[in-house]
Amino acid sequence: MDQVNPIAENGELLRKRSLTDEVYEYLSGKIIAGKYSSGDWLRQEDISTLLGVSQTPVREALDRLVATGLAERVPYRGVRVPILEAKEILDAFLLRLILETTGARLAAKVILPEEVEFLFGLVEKTANLITLEDMSVLRQINKQFHTRIVEVARSPLLCKLYEMTTNAFPDWMLYEYMFRHPELLQSSLKREYGEH
Secondary structure (H helix, E strand, O other), rough: OOOOEOOOOOEOOOOOOHHHHHOOOOOOHHOOOOOOOOOEEEOHHHHHHHHHOOOOHHHHHHHHHHHHHEEEEEOOOEEEEOOOOHHHHHHHHHHHHHHHHHHHHHHHHHHOOHHHHHOOOOOOHOOOOOOHHHHHHHHHHHHHHHHHHHHHHHHHHHHHHHHHHHHOOOHHHHHHHHHHOOHHHHHHHHHHHOOO
8 A cells, every 4th residue: 555645745744544544545546536437346355455454444444435425335245336327427416516516605705815725736736637647637636626615615514415425426427538539638628627
């Protein structure tokens, strides 16, 4: 497993994370980045071996993934990345629009200058991410950007609902479309950058 740097990019000391937190972050990052696709099984023993950790933090991380909607438990089979029906995706997308808009309105009233600067920094990190090979990193930064705006609203319940909703909406599908239509890639990414 990658070593966790205790110092953030801005020089602040990061709080020490538990092994379960690290496994959860690793797995959720892989799901968000599309390394695990819809329907892929998340085998506890395989992940434990891959990361060189015991099965207990892996089991706890899988429970968290299920609780946040990034994974689903299938009785007598295990845990997998959810397979969603079109109606479920539409429901999640509509709810995401409502929650994200509400979060942005609330955040606009209370955001601090350093938080605005942080958001601009995230946007700038995406400026040169314009190739298909950049999509994994771009998706992670994009999710961090939108999540941070909702977090700035300072409503724990809104944050929890937003996390569940974004985990239920497979935004990787939007980027997957670009893989099938590379001719639209640069114009789509420039538009996204401008909107952010």
